[in-house]
Amino acid sequence: MLSSRNIAYKLILIITVCSVTIFAVTIGYFYHSSRVTLERELEETARNLVLASVNRMETELSSIGKVGEGVVRSLETGNYPEKSLNTLLKGTLEGNTNIYGFGAAFEPDAPNTHTRPVNYFCRKNGQISFVPVNDLQFRTHDWYQIPKELGKKEWSEPYFDTDVEILMTSCSVPFYDGAGDNRRFRGIVVADVSLAWLKDIVASIKVLKTGYCFLISRNGTMLTHPDKEMVMNETVFSIAESRNNPELYEIGRKMVRGESGFTPYIGARGVKSWMYYAPVSSTGWTLAVVFPEAELYAEVRALTIRVACMGCAGILLLALAVALIARSITTPLHELAEATEEIASGNFDAELPPVRSQDEVGKLSQAFISMNKALKEYIRNLTETTAAKERIQSELKVATDIQLSLLPRIFPPFPDRPEFDIFASMDPAKEVGGDFYDFFFIDDTNLCFLIADVADKGVPAALYMMVAKTLLKSEGQRLGEPERILSCVNNILAADNDRCMFATVFCAILDTGSGVVRYANAGHNPPLIMESQGIRYLTLKSGFVMGPVTDTVYEAERLTMQPGDTLFLYTDGVTEAKNSEDLLYGESQLLYDLQQGPRENLADMIHHIRDRVALHANGAPQSDDVTMVAITYRGSGSG
Amino acid sequence: MILVLISILLTPDGEAAELKKATLMPLWSTQAQFAGYYVALDKGIYARHGIDLTILKGGPSVSPSEHLQNGKADFAVLSLAAALQQNGAGNRLVNVAQIIQKSSMMLIARKTSGIRTPADFQGRKVGVWNGDLATNAFFTKYQVRVQQIPQSYTVNLFLRGGIDAVSAQWHNEYHTILNSGIKADELNIFFLDDHGIRFPEDGLYILERNYRKDPAFAASFAKASLEGWRYAFDHPDEALDIVIRTMKKEHLPANRLHQKWMLEKMRDQMKPRKNGGEMGQLSPSDYEAVGLALRTRGVITTVPGFEDFIGRHDAQQ
Known part of the structure; x- marks a missing residue:
């Protein structure tokens, strides 16, 4: 459930984050480049706007300047007595309606023919009237002094004429007489101009909705500004200082230096704006337009917001689509997982979801169906095999029981015969073993006992053992001598031994009366004799194994057991018992353990050796049958 | 009221x-x-x-x-x-x-004019108000002869570069010059009062x-x-x-x-x-x-x- 939700969740998250990132970068770039383009266009527009207005001003101003210069040329070249001077001045004023007042001021100490230092005409109530000036205070006035000192045409700082209540400026042109070293300053021709028309020009510049224009003088004084409080009261520098705006101060310095520029600008009340400014070169004034940024970018911003909204909707749609796709993938997976869980719990007949598509999920469903079929088949086979194996197992168990029941297992086997004690044990490595032992009386005094080991283990060995044991017993009772028993049985076995099976046999006959043991060996391990002197391995002829070759000759040997002597017979399952490091139990260890172990009770002795062998194996699986037989002679008269 | x-x-x-x-x-x-x-x-x-x-x-x-x-x-x-x-x-x-x-009177020169000490006024064009005895006392004190230009009631001639130094009152013209975009550190100033002209x-x-x-x-x-x-x-x-x-x-x-x-x-x-x-x-x-x-x-x-x-x-x- 969680994992299925996880896939959908991860898909939606990753895809949404990626698309939001891509979209944000795209829209950011779009907004930024739009702004850059807009700013470039704005600069172009602003420049055109300002330059066009500046041109209009220049045309107006330079025409006035030319009027003054024209009169100066007349005064410098001709001789004008007062009367003709006044005619010239008055005529000039009449001809130039854009000039408010016009006059000529003379340096008092300059030699001239005029009686008055200043001859000045101005418009009053639609009439041109002569304004006589007799005192010499004008000499310290800017309109006179500045062009005189600088020696060139000058436009005065605009001033507010309290008489006519309009903003005025004066264009003053100095004139001289003489030339070269004799050139002497004679006076100033001045044209007073109303700047009312300036306001109209500046006001005609429309900038967006709240954008505006302003014009400053060479001193930075506001000449026109939408805020009337500023006009003639503030300078760009005092505004910068009172607004604590050092950038504006620096812009102002550039303005009064006559530079032009396009620059970001923080307007009144912190309104972020752009400003373009350019000089009116004839007067040194600066015209500036201010574009409020918010208004400038309003359209781009609105467009960006619209695009952003569309993008957000798109991303939402995309997320929805991803969720649907994720569900179409995870739902069958989820169903499959549930069905699989049921199968895992053992219900192989649980229904798997039908294959709906041919995509990866469909293939997975198909594979699950195939797997389920294969599993079912395998389980059925396994059940059959297990049943068969169980049957064999139980049969083998029966076989083991039969095999064990064939060996004498009741001890003491001959309770009425005190001449000897006998004990034996066999532990097969597999269900049925190849080892066996036997003991039986041939006649009243002679006890035949033997131990044998059929090569190989399991069912074939067990069958061979059955045959060998049966033959040995029947032939033993018939023949009565060990070598003859072995020869005879060998011949019988070898006759039909296609599989070339064989066995080692140690066969002995004890005369219970005398303690004489006659024995013969067919390749079996030498037994141990435990006498009063000690324990030793019996030295005997090894003899050839029984079964593969006919007519094998076995030799009989003799041994006389004193009462109390014990003969210990064993198969190689004892000495060749291995531990996990493949180390053999060994004959010397067997000898040692017999020396150390109990001797009186044969069952104890055999159990002791069995324990020692198990101890040596230390949990390693038993690889061969372990069989031991022990017989103690007690003497004929002892019972 | x-x-x-x-x-x-x-x-x-x-x-x-x-x-x-x-x-x-x-x-x-x-x-x-x-x-x-x-x-x-x-x-x-x-x-x-x-x-x-x-x-x-x-x-x-x-x-x-x-x-x-x-x-x-x-x-x-x-x-x-x-x-x-x-x-x-x-x-x-x-x-x-x-x-x-x-005395609120002072003389102001642009640093670029090279006027750093009273002696540097020698021969320079200086705006002086008509009948200004204090400034004349300053020149007398330092025995400098300056080219006195009658000064109007504005500092525009100085701002246009027509004179090397200008007379000013600390509470008025000095600030007018600052208000015209000239920084205080671009100016050398001489308070007459500091030079013993205590009018x-x-x-x-x-x-x-x-x-x-x-x-x-x-x-x-x-x-x-x-x-x-x-x-x-x-x-x-x-x-x-x-x-x-x-x-x-x-x-x-x-x-x-x-x-x-x-x-x-x-x-x-x-x-x-x-x-x-x-x-x-x-x-x-x-x-x-x-x-x-x-x-x-x-x-x-x-x-x-x-x-x-x-x-x-x-x-x-």
């Missing part, structure tokens, strides 16, 4: 009901240099002292001393040097209060003959004026509002920042030279020094007695 009425009613000499008319002629157009008088008028301080004052419109085309002589003004703001000159010309005046205690400036004057008629009235006027100044310094924003309102009424360019600067500098310049000294008092030593300087230059021949000049002689009688 109610406050003013109450204060009028509480006036101890009981002349509240009948105010005595008087006129004041400031040295120049309305600006914060005269804030104390406009504030005292606006806040009813003159009225409280029994004076119905009218402040006349000053400016470049009017002369305060002429107005005193021809009776158009009862009181006028004049510099000490100008007042002494008037005295020397036979128009005896009485100083009822000394407002500016020191106290604005004082309140009355014709001696008028003074004798009613010394107490003149004293009330001086007291009310100083009270106006104290109020202005304690309430600078209100004072600036009053001054700027008046300026606008007279269509004068009014830059609040400039007026604020002016008021601050006035406060500084009105501080008595000696610690613990009283505002509005003329220092006898400054008086003697100016008198001596004017006599040396031949502008006047005699210096009136200090007690006479400040009208104390009569007051004691």
